[in-house]
Amino acid sequence: MGRISRIPQAVVELMSGAKRDCWTIEELQNSLNSSGIAADFSSVFRASQKLEDQGVLRRVELNDGKAHFEFTHGHHDHMICQKCQLVSQIPCEFFETSIGEAVSRSGFKITGHSLVIEGLCKNCQNIGAVK
Amino acid sequence: MGRISRIPQAVVELMSGAKRDCWTIEELQNSLNSSGIAADFSSVFRASQKLEDQGVLRRVELNDGKAHFEFTHGHHDHMICQKCQLVSQIPCEFFETSIGEAVSRSGFKITGHSLVIEGLCKNCQNIGAVK
DNA sequence: CTACGTGCAAACTATTTGCCTACAA
């Protein structure tokens, strides 16, 4: 077997080829299974861990009680529409050039941050109220 | 019985009289128990729920897998020191006047946000490296 | 009597770990 094992490789390929940017372990597993790749939840879990350790993936908190993973490169923050659950991206520069700078100036050394914005996306505002 | 029941009232009194601003259910329970107030975990859980529903408390995500509660009034964001676990507060205005404004301008209607900054507090930077 | 608050235990959800087998070097 090559240096990259079956499931981690499949996860990276799946994520590379899809539009979605944040995946729960369950979503990854289902998607793999659907494309004919057998994978146990725990195997996908371990794959995510390994990829996170290697710096390929980054764990993202969306405050829904589940772990989410995205590629480390192109790191960004997230907005979630509370109606359609659409997750959209916010460039991190917004954070870094405003809050981050102010916090750093206060003497706190920042090593990471998690920003989640909840609300209604443009589309759902037009359609109607929150379900 | 008055309109405020035993445990919710004790929770509010405890939180009002303490310096700490974010409490897990377990911390609340332990603290109550220590001061001679018997309270089951589930009772404290239900008290937190009720107080949250009433708008007295707000649930805060600190991404440690536990639910945290703080008073709704004086809402703010948080910085956590990854060495000493100190949680300090950041005024929300930092968020609202920078990122929030930019996001709103993009058409997303913000109803809430969660910002957690991880790093090293001033004190721990001086003492040494991360454990 | 009726409603509500609480304790206790069980159910749930998501994560994490242990162990065993199979396969590749």
Place this chain on the structure above:
DNA sequence: TTGTAGGCAAATAGTTTGCACGTAG
């Protein structure tokens, strides 16, 4: 043979719910 990957099931951790009892109104 030896180490690693992966499947399966059990263990954790935290939260949530069901139920029964006691008590205030």
